[in-house]
Amino acid sequence: MAIEVGKEVCEVNGESGEATARGERIIAVAGEALVDLVPADVPGHFVAMPGGSPTNVAVGLVRLGAPVRLLARIGAGAMGTRVRNHLRHNDISLDHTIQAQEPTSLAIVDLDENGVAQYDFRIDGTADWQWTDAELTDALDGDVVALHTGSLAMTQQPGADALLRLIERARPAATISYDPNMRPQLMIHEQARSRVETVLSLADVVKVSSEDLAWLYPGRPAQDVLAxxxxxxxxxxxxxxxxxxxxxxxTENRISVHRPGLPIDVVDTVGAGDAFSTGLLAGLHRRDLLGADRRKALRAMAEADLVQLLDEAALIAALTCTRRGADPPTTAQVSDFVDRARRLA
Known part of the structure; x- marks a missing residue:
C-alpha cells in the first residue's frame, strides 16, 4: 500500500498538555465534554467513552504534542467523573473547566454496516450548554494563539451566546478555528445556518463535512459552498x-485543491471529523501559523504546504476510524504507521 505523506507529518517534540506547556503558545478548545455510548462487540451492549467534538479535538491535540487548554463544563455524577478521569489520563489540565452541578450529556451511537455513526442525544438541562460570561473571564489568559470551537456548544442556548462573545474577544489575538459539526435532530435549520454564517465571518480556519453542507444548503454542490x-x-x-x-x-492565493482519502478498514467513524480538525490545528501549530500575528502568513500559505497539511489531517482521521470510538492517535502511533507504509511502498 503506497501512501504519500509529508516528511514532517506529526514530528512533534516536547511534552503535551497545558500543565507542561507554560510559556508555550496555547490552543484553547471550547465546548462540550459528554459521554458517547458506543456499540460494543457484544450485540445490544454499549461502552461508555468520554467525547464531545471539542473534547475530542483537545485530546487529539495533546496526543500530538500540542499545548492545549480545555474550556468545558463537566457534569456531575458518575459520568462526569468518567470524563474528568479521561481528561487527566490524557494530561489535560482541569484548571479552566467548570465542575458543574447539572448532569452529563449523553450521545447514544448507532453504527450502520459501514461503521458510519448516527447519534441520539440526551441533553436537556445538561451541563454543557449553561456557560456564562463570568465562567469564561480567564479563558484567554496567557499566550493563547488559537481558539477552536463549534458543534452543539455553539448552537445550544443559553451558553452558545457566551461562547460567541468569547470568540469575538479572542479574535484580536488568536486564530479562530471552527467546525459547525451539525446535529440536525437538535437544531432548527434557519437558526443553525444563521449561527454558522455569523461564526464564519469571525473564523480563520473552518472545517466542515459534506453532510453538514448538504443539510445547511440542500441541493447546492459542496464545491460552490466552499468557494x-x-x-x-x-x-x-x-x-x-x-x-x-x-x-x-x-482566500488570498485563491488555491483550490482536492486530496484523496486513505484506504482503511473502518471500525467506526466516531470522532473522525474531530480528528481531522486536530490534524489541521496540530499542523498549523507546528508550522507557526497560529495567532493574530501570523494571520497574514496563514493567508499566504503555498499550495504545496496546504497539500501536505491536508494529507496529515486525513491520516489522523483515518487512523481514528480504525478503532472504536473517538480514540485519536498519538505522535508515536502516526509515525509507526508512516514507517510501515513506507516499507511496504
Missing part, C-alpha cells in the same frame, strides 16, 4: 468528504 465561504473571511476552508478525501480553498 462562497472562502470569500467570507476565513483564510482556509476545508470540506471533508468521508472516504473520498477533502476539498480545500484559501
Amino acid at each position: 462562497d465561504w472562502a470569500c467570507r473571511g476565513p483564510a482556509l476552508v476545508v470540506v471533508t468528504l468521508g472516504g473520498d478525501g477533502a476539498l480545500a480553498a484559501t
Whole structure:
C-alpha cells in the first residue's frame, strides 16, 4: 500500500498538555465534554467513552504534542467523573473547566454496516450548554494563539451566546478555528445556518463535512459552498468528504485543491471529523501559523504546504476510524504507521 505523506507529518517534540506547556503558545478548545455510548462487540451492549467534538479535538491535540487548554463544563455524577478521569489520563489540565452541578450529556451511537455513526442525544438541562460570561473571564489568559470551537456548544442556548462573545474577544489575538459539526435532530435549520454564517465571518480556519453542507444548503454542490465561504473571511476552508478525501480553498492565493482519502478498514467513524480538525490545528501549530500575528502568513500559505497539511489531517482521521470510538492517535502511533507504509511502498 503506497501512501504519500509529508516528511514532517506529526514530528512533534516536547511534552503535551497545558500543565507542561507554560510559556508555550496555547490552543484553547471550547465546548462540550459528554459521554458517547458506543456499540460494543457484544450485540445490544454499549461502552461508555468520554467525547464531545471539542473534547475530542483537545485530546487529539495533546496526543500530538500540542499545548492545549480545555474550556468545558463537566457534569456531575458518575459520568462526569468518567470524563474528568479521561481528561487527566490524557494530561489535560482541569484548571479552566467548570465542575458543574447539572448532569452529563449523553450521545447514544448507532453504527450502520459501514461503521458510519448516527447519534441520539440526551441533553436537556445538561451541563454543557449553561456557560456564562463570568465562567469564561480567564479563558484567554496567557499566550493563547488559537481558539477552536463549534458543534452543539455553539448552537445550544443559553451558553452558545457566551461562547460567541468569547470568540469575538479572542479574535484580536488568536486564530479562530471552527467546525459547525451539525446535529440536525437538535437544531432548527434557519437558526443553525444563521449561527454558522455569523461564526464564519469571525473564523480563520473552518472545517466542515459534506453532510453538514448538504443539510445547511440542500441541493447546492459542496464545491460552490466552499468557494462562497472562502470569500467570507476565513483564510482556509476545508470540506471533508468521508472516504473520498477533502476539498480545500484559501482566500488570498485563491488555491483550490482536492486530496484523496486513505484506504482503511473502518471500525467506526466516531470522532473522525474531530480528528481531522486536530490534524489541521496540530499542523498549523507546528508550522507557526497560529495567532493574530501570523494571520497574514496563514493567508499566504503555498499550495504545496496546504497539500501536505491536508494529507496529515486525513491520516489522523483515518487512523481514528480504525478503532472504536473517538480514540485519536498519538505522535508515536502516526509515525509507526508512516514507517510501515513506507516499507511496504
